[in-house]
Ligand code: SF4
């Protein structure tokens with residue numbers, strides 16, 4: 385923001401960037417008290433909102449990119465302030481002055497150049513689908529586009545999740561295919577980091593790819609892609625039916641098309657990913673799937689559903705260094721072990737990645753396993 389811009393004009397401009405609720409906030413501080421950063425290195429989101437209301441006088445910038453956009457504050461705000469939009473808009477405005485943190489610039493550069501934030505080559509995006517034998521989407525043959533996120537293309541751990549989901553979909557008789565290298569990152573994190581321009585070009589490019597391929601229904605492996613296609617792509621003219629993988633698995637089991645039969649003999653707890661749960665209210669589908677798996681004893685953690693603890697990977701934090709002792713995922717594994725779980729199950733490649741990293745810091749790495757829901761279902765087939 386130019387130094388000469390009057391502060392009230394800055395506050396008005398923020399509203400144009402999307403911080404529509406700025407004036408609703410009456411500074412009660414419920415948000416700051418609800419933020420998972422309060423467990424480690426507090427983030428005073430109330431103060432940031434106040435600064436935004438005043439036009440960011442004296443803004444120093446260090447805390448804005450700490451927010452994981454988890455919405456723990458938002459679901460508790462007594463005024464219903466869309467705090468995540470407020471954070472996103474402030475980042476977008478500040479980002480235009482070039483103040484986006486250095487570590488995020490590399491991920492953004494990769495998205496702009498190669499269509500993914502992992503510094504992987506665009507032409508390698510579909511290598512895993514080819515070796516897994518997943519066909520290209522053909523509207524005459526396939527009901528669904530399988531959108532598996534960028535992560536399985538460039539990250540081995542995430543690839544195991546996508547392979548498991550494909551196995552489950554095949555066992556359930558789902559006719560699905562994937563787009564070619566013309567598919568790009570959905571742009572969810574890009575937008576939350578504050579790069580609206582790149583988000584718009586990703587959205588337009590994916591919208592054109594969906595349209596050209598004749599896509600009408602999408603299965604999203606990641607809640608971040610799910611959220612974006614479902615709630616944000618209408619702006620690009622996309623009218624597709626979007627399902628998260630957990631919803632499809634629940635339906636296949638309910639309709640008797642998928643018959644989990646091998647016993648798992650494990651005590652499992654469910655971590656609600658922020659973008660599946662708090663942002664999109666999908667709490668029951670994954671629990672229904674777990675309850676249908678033979679040999680699974682389900683235990684709920686103290687913090688669950690709307691109160692679930694963020695893994696720490698959203699809002700661009702996946703690409704930022706978070707010191708040991710400040711990682712929410714380090715707090716979550718003991719919460720899972722405290723209820724006697726031998727498996728922490730979830731439904732998001734970001735969460736799996738964060739928890740696997742935290743598992744390496746445990747005294748005994750084998751004290752708990754981290755699994756995506758699709759991996760557990762695939763094991764029972
Ligand atoms: S909880 Fe809502 S009203 Fe209270 S300070 Fe935070 S944003 Fe403002």
Ligand code: SF4
Nearest residue numbers: 419451452454455457
């Ligand atoms: S969205 Fe999450 S991380 Fe961001 S301020 Fe709210 S509670 Fe804290």
